[in-house]
Amino acid sequence: xxxxxxxxxxxxxxxxxxxTMNCSYKTSINNLQWYRQNSxxxxxxxxxxxSNEREKHSGRLRVTLDTSxxxxxxxxxxxRAADTASYFxxxxxxxxxxxxxxxxxxxxxxxxxxP
Amino acid sequence: xxxxxxxxxxxxxxxxxQVTLSCSPISGHRSVSWYQQTPGQGxxxxxxxxxxxxxxxxxxxxxxxxxxxxNSRSEMNVSTLELxxxxxxxxxxxxxxxxxxxxxxxxxxxxxxxx
Numbered sequence: 001x002x003x004x005x006x007x008x009x010x011x012x013x014x015x016x017x018x019x020t021m022n023c024s025y026k027t028s029i030n031n032l033q034w035y036r037q038n039s040x041x042x043x044x045x046x047x048x049x050x051s052n053e054r055e056k057h058s059g060r061l062r063v064t065l066d067t068s069x070x071x072x073x074x075x076x077x078x079x080r081a082a083d084t085a086s087y088f089x090x091x092x093x094x095x096x097x098x099x100x101x102x103x104x105x106x107x108x109x110x111x112x113x114x115p
Numbered sequence: 116x117x118x119x120x121x122x123x124x125x126x127x128x129x130x131x132x133q134v135t136l137s138c139s140p141i142s143g144h145r146s147v148s149w150y151q152q153t154p155g156q157g158x159x160x161x162x163x164x165x166x167x168x169x170x171x172x173x174x175x176x177x178x179x180x181x182x183x184x185x186n187s188r189s190e191m192n193v194s195t196l197e198l199x200x201x202x203x204x205x206x207x208x209x210x211x212x213x214x215x216x217x218x219x220x221x222x223x224x225x226x227x228x229x230x
Contacts, residue, residue: 101146
């Protein structure tokens with residue numbers, strides 16, 4: 001089963017608008033990551049935020065982390081048609097520091113940006 | 116630097132057959148993880164190898180196995196294929212040998228269809 005749950009499951013917006021996706025998780029974590037996947041292809045790492053960080057920026061991306069609520073959000077500003085993809089949050093659980101390559105992924109948010 | 120390379124990209128097998136998938140990590144990366152992605156279960160961790168040793172394993176039956184060679188290339192094998200094994204199999208590499216999991220670099224995946 002997936003630890004992370006993301007909402008919305010699907011998001012449709014116009015170019016230039018902002019897109020916000022949310023992720024909730026269940027156990028304590030070392031870090032939380034966001035990945036993008038274009039249809040049927042590999043995942044691309046977007047950003048990593050550590051458990052002691054609250055906010056992080058990378059270009060048009062802004063990620064927040066609230067460990068007390070076990071939740072994170074990904075904001076994409078000024079969306080472009082090329083941002084159309086599935087977005088996944090993934091957590092590295094704090095299980096004695098032995099995740100060894102195992103990230104727990106959410107079910108993902110399908111983002112469609114209309115030109 | 117070349118990315119993670121997975122072969123074959125597409126393959127079709129019949130029930131009962133076995134399949135071997137290959138993954139060449141980014142040069143210098145010694146950790147290789149495998150994930151299965153299906154519409155129903157999402158992304159699920161299979162196993163992780165580092166320096167030819169399996170350090171972590173997900174909840175998959177023994178029909179799923181893997182190995183890593185001295186050059187860090189990895190293979191995974193699925194024996195006695197079942198219809199439910201139809202999936203996108205993703206390989207990811209990372210440099211770190213740490214226990215925590217940081218950024219993963221994914222290949223484009225091998226899409227397996229079992230008939």
